[in-house]
Amino acid sequence: MATTTPPGVVRAPRAAARTRRRVAGLVVAVVLLAVALLLSLAVGARPVALADVVRVLGGLLPGGGDAAGVAPADVAAVLDLRLPRTAAALVAGAGLGVAGAVVQAVTRNPLADPGILGVTAGSAFAVSIAVGFAGVTAASGWIWFSFVGAALAAVTVSLVGGAGRSGGSPARLTLSGIALGAVLSGITSSIVLADPRRFDAVRAWEVGSLADRGWGPVATVAPFIVVGIVLALLVSRPLDAVALGDDHASSVGVSVPLVRVAALVVVTLLAGGATAVVGPIAFLGLMVAHAARGVVGASQPWTIGLSALLGPVLLLLADVLGRVVAPPGELAAGLVTAAIGAPVLIVVARRLAGGPR
Amino acid sequence: MSGLDPRSPGLDPRADPGTGTRRPGAGTRRPGLGARRPGLGRLRPRSRRAAATASLALVAVVVAVVALGLGDYPLSPPEVLRALLGGDGPASTIVLQWRLPRVLAALVFGAALGASGAVFQSLTRNPLGSPDVIGFSTGAYTGAIVVIVSGAASAVGTALGALVGGLATALVVYLLAWRKGVHGLRLIIVGIAVTALLHSVNSWLLLRAQAEVALSASFWGAGSLALVGWSELLPAAVLIALLTVLVAGLARPLRQLELGDDAARAHGLRAEGTRLALVVVAVALTAVVTASTGPIIFVALAAPQLARRVVRSAGVPLLGSALVGGLLLLVADVVAQHVTTTPVPVGLVTLVIGGAYLISLLVAESRRTR
Numbered sequence: 231m232a233t234t235t236p237p238g239v240v241r242a243p244r245a246a247a248r249t250r251r252r253v254a255g256l257v258v259a260v261v262l263l264a265v266a267l268l269l270s271l272a273v274g275a276r277p278v279a280l281a282d283v284v285r286v287l288g289g290l291l292p293g294g295g296d297a298a299g300v301a302p303a304d305v306a307a308v309l310d311l312r313l314p315r316t317a318a319a320l321v322a323g324a325g326l327g328v329a330g331a332v333v334q335a336v337t338r339n340p341l342a343d344p345g346i347l348g349v350t351a352g353s354a355f356a357v358s359i360a361v362g363f364a365g366v367t368a369a370s371g372w373i374w375f376s377f378v379g380a381a382l383a384a385v386t387v388s389l390v391g392g393a394g395r396s397g398g399s400p401a402r403l404t405l406s407g408i409a410l411g412a413v414l415s416g417i418t419s420s421i422v423l424a425d426p427r428r429f430d431a432v433r434a435w436e437v438g439s440l441a442d443r444g445w446g447p448v449a450t451v452a453p454f455i456v457v458g459i460v461l462a463l464l465v466s467r468p469l470d471a472v473a474l475g476d477d478h479a480s481s482v483g484v485s486v487p488l489v490r491v492a493a494l495v496v497v498t499l500l501a502g503g504a505t506a507v508v509g510p511i512a513f514l515g516l517m518v519a520h521a522a523r524g525v526v527g528a529s530q531p532w533t534i535g536l537s538a539l540l541g542p543v544l545l546l547l548a549d550v551l552g553r554v555v556a557p558p559g560e561l562a563a564g565l566v567t568a569a570i571g572a573p574v575l576i577v578v579a580r581r582l583a584g585g586p587r
Numbered sequence: 588m589s590g591l592d593p594r595s596p597g598l599d600p601r602a603d604p605g606t607g608t609r610r611p612g613a614g615t616r617r618p619g620l621g622a623r624r625p626g627l628g629r630l631r632p633r634s635r636r637a638a639a640t641a642s643l644a645l646v647a648v649v650v651a652v653v654a655l656g657l658g659d660y661p662l663s664p665p666e667v668l669r670a671l672l673g674g675d676g677p678a679s680t681i682v683l684q685w686r687l688p689r690v691l692a693a694l695v696f697g698a699a700l701g702a703s704g705a706v707f708q709s710l711t712r713n714p715l716g717s718p719d720v721i722g723f724s725t726g727a728y729t730g731a732i733v734v735i736v737s738g739a740a741s742a743v744g745t746a747l748g749a750l751v752g753g754l755a756t757a758l759v760v761y762l763l764a765w766r767k768g769v770h771g772l773r774l775i776i777v778g779i780a781v782t783a784l785l786h787s788v789n790s791w792l793l794l795r796a797q798a799e800v801a802l803s804a805s806f807w808g809a810g811s812l813a814l815v816g817w818s819e820l821l822p823a824a825v826l827i828a829l830l831t832v833l834v835a836g837l838a839r840p841l842r843q844l845e846l847g848d849d850a851a852r853a854h855g856l857r858a859e860g861t862r863l864a865l866v867v868v869a870v871a872l873t874a875v876v877t878a879s880t881g882p883i884i885f886v887a888l889a890a891p892q893l894a895r896r897v898v899r900s901a902g903v904p905l906l907g908s909a910l911v912g913g914l915l916l917l918v919a920d921v922v923a924q925h926v927t928t929t930p931v932p933v934g935l936v937t938l939v940i941g942g943a944y945l946i947s948l949l950v951a952e953s954r955r956t957r
Contacts, residue, residue: 390950391949405776408779409945410942412941415938416939416942419935420927420935420936423931423932437790560794562790568783568784568787572780575779580763580764
């Protein structure tokens with residue numbers, strides 16, 4: 231916010247400066263997203279020049295240039311391998327980023343994140359049940375399990391961590407989520423290990439890897455993510471009121487239970503959907519929501535909008551980084567986000583006034 | 588190690604982390620120093636504690652005998668006992684060569700983790716202040732991987748790497764969690780963040796390593812007893828035995844530290860030095876286990892608390908914690924081998940048990956504060 235404004239200046243210029251800052255943040259985020267998308271298409275075991283990437287993409291448009299001069303292997307790498315995984319990162323990153331912003335607002339917990347709170351672990355658990363016991367093999371089938379798992383985990387963690395007179399302290403809610411996530415991921419790993427062949431399709435998915443994603447999961451999930459983000463923007467104003475306290479929200483005519491239920495639906499759609507595509511990824515929503523709020527200040531509509539852009543940026547860059555750090559292997563994007571996100575969690579935990587209580 | 592100073596206000600476990608309020612009567616209770624309860628426990632606490640500890644040991648022996656009989660070639664307990672007492676034939680080979688190392692490893696390693704957890708929970712006066720929650724196990728694993736990947740993989744080298752990794756992680760976590768004292772929950776969240784970070788680092792190290800090295804190290808990554816034979820068990824057991832002697836020697840000073848540094852000094856104790864020695868020994872116990880099995884988490888967290896409830900002792904009982912730890916890991920390993928359709932790493936079983944235990948702790952606490 232416009233902290234450089236000298237005291238005594240009337241409100242309008244400050245508001246204008248704030249809006250300028252927010253719009254600038256949005257523009258920068260869009261540019262970053264474009265760069266991240268191009269990098270994701272260009273970088274990998276077979277590097278493709280950025281100019282060639284642009285030409286290949288241009289070839290997709292009706293009458294928009296041609297990819298004639300590009301090596302066929304490069305075209306295949308960009309279109310068949312990297313485009314689907316880039317789309318997956320775009321969809322899942324947006325979902326997780328917005329889910330992080332919403333869950334932080336509704337729990338008033340700066341440590342909240344769909345991964346840390348065990349919601350994505352619930353999704354992954356339900357998917358592993360679907361694949362292991364119900365014989366589901368396609369994303370179109372397991373996405374429903376993913377939603378149910380996310381919703382059940384979200385309800386459970388808020389019951390365990392939010393119980394008590396104080397309505398749950400940030401640290402305790404976080405701890406409950408971590409404990410629940412540990413249990414669920416342990417069982418998930420056991421189910422996967424018990425029948426490795428059946429899980430060949432989802433093994434990479436279990437560690438939050440974007441490799442070999444294909445178009446199926448992305449196409450299935452994308453509509454749900456879009457609906458979730460639209461719903462998040464619709465409840466963003468009431469969320470602003472809830473962020474100031476339940477009493478304040480009630481006094482300005484916002485139904486707190488209704489907002490909570492709406493937020494639960496949003497988080498279920500977004501985190502469940504994102505997990506169905508990329509697997510359980512933690513810390514992404516945490517980082518994105520803090521970064522977005524740092525730029526736009528205390529406004530949920532802006533935070534959610536910016537998170538929807540920054541989420542994919544971060545996931546794409548994490549994925550690109552994972553491709554280059556350990557050639558010829560790949561470090562799963564989920565592991566890269568954990569490595570980047572862990573320091574953020576430490577900083578936030580330290581910043582909580584007087585320590586988390 | 589001023590970071591471990593239990594006098595720091597943020598570390599007081601009596602302040603309920605859920606609400607910041609104190610529980611009724613909390614001033615006389617603390618997790619490391621349970622209140623005497625009325626009834627039997629009040630009459631003859633010492634002999635009752637001894638009886639509880641002895642029965643724990645008995646249960647451990649019984650479970651061990653049963654576990655030795657489980658497998659593709661099932662044996663009845665009498666057959667197991669005959670094989671142990673020098674019988675001949677296939678049963679004795681199966682029991683002595685195949686199953687005994689693993690069962691003993693579960694008992695010894697579990698006991699080491701339990702004792703390590705007891706020392707830490709007593710020092711931090713926090714039931715959550717155990718080495719696995721705070722990331723030492725993962726740090727020890729990182730240290731071990733670095734040694735293995737660099738090609739100097741002897742048993743001693745790996746254990747040393749694990750020790751250095753564990754101690755370094757301990758130091759980093761405490762420094763990062765330090766802010767006018769170490770608050771219990773902040774310590775845990777920092778520990779979990781560092782664990783997540785190290786987990787990524789470990790995966791990265793394994794990815795860069797030779798395939799065969801990576802395979803053995805990654806199987807071990809979830810914490811498994813499957814690769815433990817006599818040749819792996821014996822050096823680790825000797826180290827653990829030495830460390831156990833040290834812990835036993837420090838048990839009395841530990842009790843005095845529980846009463847506060849001033850009281851300890853009044854008894855002629857060098858508080859800081861003693862604390863440092865205890866930390867090093869406890870981290871070393873965890874590190875030796877991790878170097879042999881990979882990180883097995885939650886045993887060090889749950890064992891001391893369960894032991895305190897079973898033995899109903901004043902402090903966190905060292906011997907009881909070790910016994911419960913051994914028992915816990917043995918049962919978890921039996922589950923890991925025989926309950927699931929395919930054997931899974933025991934670390935996954937302890938993860939599930941420990942996570943469920945943590946949730947039940949949180950639920951119980953929320954009931955109290957409601």
